[in-house]
Amino acid sequence: MSLRLHSTLTGVDEPVVPGPDGVIGIYACGPTVYSRIHIGNARPFVVFSVLKRYLERCGERARLVINITDVNDKIYDAAKAEGIGSTELAERCARQYIEDTDLLGLGRPDAEPKVTDTMDEIIALIADLVERNLAYPAGGDVYFRVAAFPGYGRLSGRNLLDMVPSDDGDLKDDPLDFALWKGQKEGEDAFWESPWGPGRPGWHIECSAMAERELGMRFSVHGGGIDLVFPHHENEIAQSEGAHGGDCFAHIWMHNEMLELSDSKMSKSIGNIALLADVVDRWGADTVIAYFMQSHYRSRLPFSDERLGDAEAACERIRNVLRALDRALDGAGDANDAELAKALVESRQRFHDSMDDDFGTPGAFAAIFDLVRAINQALERGRPAEGQVQEVRRELVGLLDMLGLGGLGESTPGDTPQEVLDLLEARETARADRDFARADALRDEISALGFELRDGPDGPEVYRAS
RNA sequence: GGCGACCUGGCGAAAUGGGAACGCAUCGGUCUGCAAAACCGACAUGAGUGGGUUCGACUCCCACGGUCGCCUCCA
Structure with missing residues (x-):
């Protein structure tokens, strides 16, 4: 050790x-x-x-x-x-x-x-x-x-x-x-x-x-x-x-x-301090853990909505890259991306170096984000081979899991309600007719149901907003 | 009063005796019908202040200023 x-x-x-x-x-x-x-x-x-x-x-x-x-x-x-x-x-x-x-x-x-x-x-x-x-x-x-x-x-x-x-x-x-x-x-x-x-x-x-x-x-x-x-x-x-x-x-x-x-x-003297259960209820466990892990355990850590909001944004960036990896599995290429492979090795090394140096979770987090960027860059360049996509995903989730954030890697429940799917289809029809006012209105409806819509090169996708 | 810690960009936060990570935010650009996501670029010529050591300091030493913790039941 x-x-x-x-x-x-x-x-x-x-x-x-x-x-x-x-x-x-x-x-x-x-x-x-x-x-x-x-x-x-x-x-x-x-x-x-x-x-x-x-x-x-x-x-x-x-x-x-x-x-x-x-x-x-x-x-x-x-x-x-x-x-x-x-x-x-x-x-x-x-x-x-x-x-x-x-x-x-x-x-x-x-x-x-x-x-x-x-x-x-x-x-x-x-x-x-x-x-x-x-x-x-x-x-x-x-x-x-x-x-x-x-x-x-x-x-x-x-x-x-x-x-x-x-x-x-x-x-x-x-x-x-x-x-x-x-x-x-x-x-x-x-x-x-x-x-x-x-x-x-x-x-x-x-x-x-x-x-x-x-x-x-x-x-x-x-x-x-x-x-x-x-x-x-x-x-x-x-x-x-x-x-x-x-x-x-x-x-x-x-x-x-x-x-x-x-x-x-x-204030403690008023007695209305933030209860853990309330904070987790509002922000979710992943955000709360990320909030702690983004700072070193020997540093004082301010508690504020802004800090929790930052942690949530960081989690969302990770969820996005995992979704992108899942998407990349369809129509994967047949060649490994050399730069991505290199970034994976470097990130893993940096992660452990930082952790081993007095449990440096902020540096470990930084290593994860370096990997996230490298993945996004690779996917921007093209579609790596399926085996590499799976390896990278597994490794990334493995690193997250060491920080207690393995939950970010669990695939989001795929059961999109029929109601949302119907709205999505109606929106596609409206877009095909170039009726963008109606399309945007339908997107708002989908959003109101708690789903986020993104148009990608392979068509629109919906995610349960987290 | 005693002991100790800390002071890095708009916010948060690392590493390091010799190019100041990373996240968020902001501003441009690419993509998109728009948006979102993502990518590219910009963003501290400077690290509370003043000295010192050193070829060279944000990094070591000293002083001052500021913030904070503990000093018998607070994680």
């Missing part, structure tokens, strides 16, 4: 190395389920799903784990506000999360563990840390002793002395310490028994427990949004490496940048 990824831990690109079992283990922090996920939450889901897909298409074995955090303060609060049990709310939101991300058509991760299904492992891990004197019970809580873990701050590049501690836990020995276990508080309706009394896990411990259970200790990539670097991932390292000793957790720490939800209509 020649893929290298930028690691937050070292600040440089590191080669992705499979584990001893030959599998590239990837753990990405998933959502806390207390509401529908928004378009920003979808970015890591898309990035890590496509990362796994790319590795597999390159012949690697990969295992992707994205957890679901279903125990959290926010869940208690949201459930209370809605007047339902927090377990009920979390279960409903977890189901909705699955449904919403399914809309993207990127498949499911190999495992999607929940905190509530990992309670034994979590409690055992905390007990282990207490045993090693890296953690201590206080009241009904258990805290991690930050000062006792030497590497603390390495991931986020901060110095303990620089930190401004917030004094929220009165029971802590040190304000920098963080909770591993929280004793049950008044009004918290979901809780678990533990050696320290009833309560629930702190925020970070569940990922340490789930990652180890699903992938073992030394897996390839651990990721999530860049806002999780501190404290979440810093604390994960402290917990996991503290419990096992030494530098033994994830190899590469991979973090995606945030979406910019600058549009005033989408």
Whole structure:
């Protein structure tokens, strides 16, 4: 595998190395389920799903784990506000999360563990840390002793002395310490028994427990949004490496940048952010995936109608070239186009070079568009041989599929309604009579039915507008 | 206050110590009855600003300006 990824831990690109079992283990922090996920939450889901897909298409074995955090303060609060049990709310939101991300058509991760299904492992891990004197019970809580873990701050590049501690836990020995276990508080309706009394896990411990259970200790990539670097991932390292000793957790720490939800209509404080389901409903899965893939995962990405519109136009250009290839199959020539063959090799090479260089999806996209132009140019020159047309189509769709955009290559449902076919025929009659006013009116009618009409050298064609 | 990131054409966005990709938009042209699609051509003599290193910098270094993220539960 020649893929290298930028690691937050070292600040440089590191080669992705499979584990001893030959599998590239990837753990990405998933959502806390207390509401529908928004378009920003979808970015890591898309990035890590496509990362796994790319590795597999390159012949690697990969295992992707994205957890679901279903125990959290926010869940208690949201459930209370809605007047339902927090377990009920979390279960409903977890189901909705699955449904919403399914809309993207990127498949499911190999495992999607929940905190509530990992309670034994979590409690055992905390007990282990207490045993090693890296953690201590206080009241009904258990805290991690930050000062006792030497590497603390390495991931986020901060110095303990620089930190401004917030004094929220009165029971802590040190304000920098963080909770591993929280004793049950008044009004918290979901809780678990533990050696320290009833309560629930702190925020970070569940990922340490789930990652180890699903992938073992030394897996390839651990990721999530860049806002999780501190404290979440810093604390994960402290917990996991503290419990096992030494530098033994994830190899590469991979973090995606945030979406910019600058549009005033989408302020978090107002609470009317764009839900993933709504965005997919409006623009379609391909456009949403293209929107993410056209920017590098470590760049901030503005969210706006204009950007989504650009992505849609890009998808349409690809659909157009695929249609042109399908058309070229009829009456194909008998000679290969040498320039097209060359462009195919170059595009494939450039695609992989860019992807292998820190998952450079924008450059990969550019390689695809270079190929698109080369195809259009070749078809402009003449009709290549059928075998070449099919090869080029297969290769193009293959590249798209590596970006999660294989859906663009699925042939559009060919069942044009009879109504449209009738209108088309009437229009052809009008055109033959040179009654262009009537012909244009009929074209408008076809358009109103959701079909796009294009006159080509071999006669008119209609497509379902996408 | 501390730590860190970023600043490339109208918009978005890459690569790179020595010709500034790609997508969208715009303007010409070809094709078409027209349109659409496609193709051809034009579109940053310049990369926030000012210095420095270098034969040569958008690319490395410094300063300033601006935008932004994190600093205990936000992907």
